[in-house]
Amino acid sequence: MNIKIFSLIAGVLSIILFWIGWVSMNPSDEKAMARFISVESLLNNETSSRTKLGGIVKKGSIRVSKTNQLDCFFVLKEGSAELAVNYSKTRPDLFKDGAEVIVTGQYRNGIFLADELQTKCASRYEGDLRKESNYKLEELET
């Protein structure tokens, strides 16, 4: 390979690798990165940086504002740790009591303000076949 091409390749390569490294250190958008932590460690450290949490929507905890249906509060449960979450955007269809969710946002004064809410992408209905077999086919047919 001639020297010119070799040095060009080396140059291009190092520029791009530098670029990837640089963006990894200084992402321009504050929403580019989030620290994945457990609800428990968030409550212990009360960090206000952008975080991502996973857990289950506590049964019966979903409260939707009467005036603005987009505004919603619920309790995120991970193990025994519980955290109040506020989310005020269009909710995914699979969001409901007991759903597994991942929320991203910031913790402020005892409440977690989420701007992203993902539900587990279920390829099927999870659940015990034993319980499932209790419902009758006729009930579904009209």
Place this chain on the structure above:
Amino acid sequence: MTPIAGGVALNLALGCSVLSIISLIAYNRTLDYRLFLAGQRLGLAISFFVFIATFILGYQLFISNFDIDYVARYTSFETPNIFKISALWAGQSGSLLFWLFILSIFNTITIIQNQDRHLNLMPWVIITMSVIQLFFLILTNFITNPFEPTQADFVVQNGNGLNPLLQNITMAIHPPTLYLGYVGFSVPFAFAFSALVNKDIGALWIRSIRRWTLVSWLFLSIGIILGGWWAYQELGWGGYWAWDPVENASFMPWLTATAFLHSIIVQEKKDMLRVWNMVLIILTFSLCIFGTFLTRSGVMSSVHSFTESSLGPVFLSFVFIILISSFGLMFSRLTVLKSPRKIESVSSRESGFLFNNLIFVVMCFAVFWGTLFPVITEWFNGDKISVGPPFFNQINIPIGLVLLALTGIGPMLAWKGTSNDKLIQNFSLPIIFGFIAAFIFALLKFTAYTVISFSLCIFVVVAISSEFIKGVRVRKNKFNESVFISLYKMIEKNRSRYGGYIVHLGIVLMFVGFTGHAFDKEKEFGIQVGQSESVASYNFQLTRMHEEERPNHYAWITDLRVTDASGNFITNLHPEKRVYFHKNPDINKRQPHSELDIHSTINKDIYSIFSSVSSDNRTAFVKIMINPLVKWVWVGGYILAFGTIIALWPRKD
């Protein structure tokens, strides 16, 4: 009874794969031709038993035999027939069997096609393919068997059923298309591996796999585009690409495969880049397996325990085995692989290809880096930091723009080197057009990236068109034909080249669509009948909202009248809120679903989602998005497929 037959078929396939590998290895030692024939036929027998197993599972799904755990989990009596069949690839064990099924189709074709061709390569080709089959057979036999019976102490009345989100025809086609792409690369990989073992490194093996590679690439591309299209039409977040680990898993092998498609041209024409081509096909195949791993193991998508699976380590070890054995073999053959020829000039087409390859691979690395970022940061400082779309966009937009530029530059370079006169002659027109476009877009106050992207698109389109015009002009003068005939004949005479240019045009259109994303607008609001709300320069009036009960769901339907700024009627949108299984007494089993409505035109999509309805049934909460130029992505996809088919079309001779 039949479920047992399925399990037995899988056992037999496993046995055949072991025997096939043993007899072919014995053939390589003894050169007793009977052993080769035995190995070849056993190779066909593996596939035969896999076909039987797949058909049995398909049939059991079809007749809803809930004695099989898989059938009970993924289908129910109400599941429409077509989705009973597509349930074959809805779950883990079924989708692994389906992978194996496609692999077996490809293996059968390869073996039959090459009965009296490439005789020196075939033994190791069959061995390699059988080893891959063996891996999937081990998985389906011992780790996650699709024929596992349901627990014996109770009778399943009805299965769990398929999620309504997946009851969509695109969703039925998307996974198999992707699989065809993923699996297809095992054939070129097997040939490459065999070429390495046999030290048969010239351009011959490349020629034998060019078509396979293109077919697999086409399926992978269509699979990716369909996935985006489905997400856009069904999921209701208004986008088609989210840099999700599973999406990245399909994008990474696509990138290296695209690089491979380009660099094999150099090996075919100039017998250069031999080592590099080996690296690319090994990487592509490993990334295909790695992609299946990312999709199936659930390591990435997630928090602590989204879909736990025992498959992760097994897959990862297989990827390592592939990488170590192929790269080990490659290094031991390095002296043979060394190409006698060298690239002579920076402005040659060879070097153009080399740079395009470099950028593709680096982009693949960037995606890999982002996808595994949480894992990497956890290693370094114990913090799991996940990165989102803004991160991927920031890194990849400039790299993608360089690639876009190369799409135009590459074809205008001549083999071996381009003289300065030629450079000026070829580049002046596209560059002038590009600059004029840049000036106009800058005047319109677009952002820097948008200006660069649009003007590069113009640059590439002018460059490609001038290639077409040049070719047609030469033919027209030489043979005195009409423009259309000479265009047709020119493409027919050199399908792979002009097919490739058409693919480039498709890519340009897709870039136009991607760039349109910069102008997206969205708004979420609650609205009552008679009220209206404006988004961007459009006005949305809720004229009616009614409820309807349908066979398998209950629906709230809105009528949104859309007008533009000056009050002209544009369209009526009818997004719906549905609840499936609405009669199920268990409220948690009811499944809400937003059926969105899109008004799609060539310059913008008006995208509406009905997210919820107030308890008094009077206020509808909707989300409206104005997404410019999205349609260009789909149109670009069609053109890409069309161009690939032209390049693939067999010659008459």
